[in-house]
Amino acid sequence: MKKLIRIFLLSCFLFSCGQAQKTDKQIIQETIYTLKVTSGNPYESYVNNMVLEKNYLAGSSDSELIINDLILKSGKQKLQIVLLPNVGNKTVDKLGIDYLTLSIYRYNNGYSSYLEQKSTLIYEFKLDDPHAEMPLITKEWIFNIDVPYKLKNWEHSIDLRKENEDKLLKEVVDYYNHLANIINKGDKKSFLAIMKVRDSEVFKSLYNDTELIKEDEQYIDNRLSKSIGNIQPIKNYNIMFYGNGRIVTLEDKKGETPLFAEDKNDIYSYQIYLHRPYPNAPLEVIR
Template sequence: MNKLILIGLLVFNIASCQNKENTNTIIKKSNIMNDQPIYTLKISVANPYETYVNDMPVEKDYEKGSTNTEIPVNDFILKSGVQFVKIVLLPEKGKSEVDKSGIDYVNVKIYQYPHGLSNMSSEDKVLIKEFNLSEFRESPVISKEIQFEARVHYEVKGWSESADLSKENLNVLKDEVLDKYSEIKQTLNEGDTLGLSKKYQKRNEEIYTSLYNDITSITEDKKWMHERILKSKGKMIPFENLKVVFYAKGKIVSLENLNHESPLIANIDDKEEVYNILLHRPKSGSPLEVIR
């Protein structure tokens, strides 16, 4: 299961994030201490599936068995307005179609929590939208997209003005993406926490903004990320069987292995620690950068 990688990573070592007047990040000064809308995607599903917000990957789970999870998605909401949610249902391993019982089980809800990530309460949450896949029949792949209106007190640039990478030469692009992943892998393998925070600076600034993080959550996350990197030192595994995957209508690119995961994996006490990153090119001709 993989939110790239769930919300514990969303506040991911926010070094250099206190420059609140960054030209790419506009925080609306409208009583946000009391009004900090957080949107979540709550999914109940019994089949392998993928979920997306604005064509960005929220979670992918290809394992057999039922799942009931709720994930904050503000990091994929760049500004107020219409947002797009998509779920893709896949057949279980060894089967050619999604069976009807699996289709009928699916339920997706979009909630709003009004008072920020640290004050998420079931008493305050508002159901924004709910949908299922009951209208579909058995099929090799089932996909459904819906819209919802989000109201947030920030605007981040993200990938809104980024170059369309899907129009570039794929072989040349793959080499560049691999170089970027290899660079980050080396940084992790060296346990270089400062080096990694510099590479993640823009990502961290925008996630910090989208989750309305305060100094306490930033401090806790910096400590968590520091410890995570130190545990990964010298334990990054080799890359193999990689493919380029595009998101956000071609503006975002990643490398994924045969398990549909990031290849940035540390083997820590026989457990895998996966570092998920998504890259973009801020403008045509500029180098790739980490954006999520």
């Protein structure tokens, strides 16, 4: 479901990228970056201390996800991987270590090259054999990326790990319940207001124009319509910190959001990441 959540966040790009007309100059500047993970084990991947994917499914997987919204500015970026044992094992075996590959791809001509899968491999990472059985393996790498934008940074937000955890948890859960009520009523105006900063940052990182933003709003409106009266109670969650403690969210044991609607046809998940921009400020959605 974590992958589906990111597809929702990037929906206007994935759904509409072939429909808008771009000039040659615009296309050249609209570079898309992805992380491809090939693994025979469950894993977690992070870019710049923000979760990209939590894949706890058994068996081999081959996943490629856009990372533009987690690249805040040009320069050094951090990639982290947590490799976990397969079901029934207590440690990560050598086969799992050898099989894991992480690749950063660049799509030089934006939408058109992404659709046509015309990419350039710019980085590839492998795990070193630790020569010992381990219950999990964590590794990080630093790499350089150039982007033509600068996104709102949470580096100067409040370190939420230093706050009273009980009070913080209550504030986070209250925020989730407030958003749940908005979704349950299908209050599109209030929903878009809460998501305004997040959406604008994601749109900027994906170079979305007015037409694509409008189509994304239509997609959101459709999801909200299907979610009316179907939001499930917020439960079975853990508080999780990302972005060096400056981002907080709720997740269940599978790494999935506890905020979702469910009807007879589908599950509609709403993942949010909150930050406190300055002391005593209310929490805000940042991703």
